[in-house]
Amino acid sequence: MRNSFYILIAVITLAACAKEKVKDPELEISTDALTYKAGDTVTFLLTGNPDNITFYSGEPGHKYEYRNRTTANNDLQIDFKTLVQFGMIRENLQLMVSNNFNGITDTTNVKAATWTDISDRAVFSTGQDNTPSGVLSLKEFTNQEHPSLIYVAFRYTDYDKPQGQNRWVVRTFTANNVSEDSVVSPLATMATAGWKVVDFKNPGYVWSITTAQLLMPSSKNTGDNEDWVISKGFDVTSVSPDAGVALKNISTTLPSYKYVYTKPGTYKITFEISSVRYNGARRLTKELTLTII
Numbered sequence: 001m002r003n004s005f006y007i008l009i010a011v012i013t014l015a016a017c018a019k020e021k022v023k024d025p026e027l028e029i030s031t032d033a034l035t036y037k038a039g040d041t042v043t044f045l046l047t048g049n050p051d052n053i054t055f056y057s058g059e060p061g062h063k064y065e066y067r068n069r070t071t072a073n074n075d076l077q078i079d080f081k082t083l084v085q086f087g088m089i090r091e092n093l094q095l096m097v098s099n100n101f102n103g104i105t106d107t108t109n110v111k112a113a114t115w116t117d118i119s120d121r122a123v124f125s126t127g128q129d130n131t132p133s134g135v136l137s138l139k140e141f142t143n144q145e146h147p148s149l150i151y152v153a154f155r156y157t158d159y160d161k162p163q164g165q166n167r168w169v170v171r172t173f174t175a176n177n178v179s180e181d182s183v184v185s186p187l188a189t190m191a192t193a194g195w196k197v198v199d200f201k202n203p204g205y206v207w208s209i210t211t212a213q214l215l216m217p218s219s220k221n222t223g224d225n226e227d228w229v230i231s232k233g234f235d236v237t238s239v240s241p242d243a244g245v246a247l248k249n250i251s252t253t254l255p256s257y258k259y260v261y262t263k264p265g266t267y268k269i270t271f272e273i274s275s276v277r278y279n280g281a282r283r284l285t286k287e288l289t290l291t292i293i
Helices: 002-019 107-110
Strands: 027-029 040-049 050-054 075-085 093-098 151-158 167-178 182-187 194-200 214-216 224-232 245-248 256-259 265-277 280-292
Touching: 027 280, 107 194, 151 167
Parallel strands: none
Antiparallel strands: 027 040, 040 256, 050 245, 050 265, 075 167, 093 151, 151 224, 167 182, 167 214, 194 224, 265 280
């Protein structure tokens, strides 16, 4: 009978505890100023003791509002340098872009894709070596809601002419992912762009690929020629969610936190705080805006 009484008391106590709501975590944040110079140490004074604190600095890649984001409206930007030699110089190197190519590098699948000629946006060599193309934005080929790979190709065409066909060299190539806040993330160089050759006409003269350049050799007294060299697909809209830094857990205390901003700007800083119990959890955010000059 005595044991039954104690069991009943325990059950009532547990039931009462289960009904008790988890309290909101508490934290007050302050700094000595709201404006700092780049390179200064910012000291955040923390009053309160929530179970957990996670810090989002507001810098690219560390913004609280993007913690669940998996796609972004980024831009693909490319640039390259070229040289053309021999024969009668003509505009016979085209820059092509596709966002529905399936990546199978044969004539059937290249023809089946939709390719846009954007040659008029680039500067090509007319005989000068290492002619820079300028930086080309391919933003129009990206789609955040329906992400797809973007392929870049150089298409060479020439015909059988007495002077001989042109020799083209693509000296350099870079592809970058550029975020809406102008953060540049390298995607590829000449050596890592994954080039593949597709020959349409005149198989004796095709693109030669090395880690240093793309070369379309010249020829004379041969038939008409058409050759493509196609990059790997570039994905610029898929991104990793922004991350915070875990500053404390339930077993630690944290009266202050120091951080250094290296670039000027306005930063919305977020401290995510939580109280975690066996019967639930409560999470809140505390925000602060700083100007770095």
